Amino acid sequence: MAFLDNVEYTPDSNGVAEYVKCPLVDDWIEPVDCMENQDVKEEYIPARFKAKSDWKEICISCPFRDY
Known part of the structure; x- marks a missing residue:
C-alpha cells in the first residue's frame, strides 16, 4: 500500500495506481x-x-x- 496525499492506493511494479481507496465510497x-x-x-x-x-x-x- 502507498499514499498520495491522504488517499491510499495499491501501486503496480512501476508505482502506478492499480487500485485506489476512493474517499467517496471508502x-x-x-x-x-x-x-x-x-x-x-x-x-x-x-x-x-x-x-x-x-x-x-x-x-x-x-x-x-486527474491521475
Whole structure:
C-alpha cells in the first residue's frame, strides 16, 4: 500500500495506481472507475459515489482526480 496525499492506493511494479481507496465510497476501486465518473453527466454517476453530502468537493480535491 502507498499514499498520495491522504488517499491510499495499491501501486503496480512501476508505482502506478492499480487500485485506489476512493474517499467517496471508502472502498477500493480501479482508477478507470474514477475517470469514467468525471466524464459523464451527474445523473449518470452511480449513486454509491454520491452518497456523501459533500461528494463533489471530495471528488474535486482527490489527488487521483486527474491521475
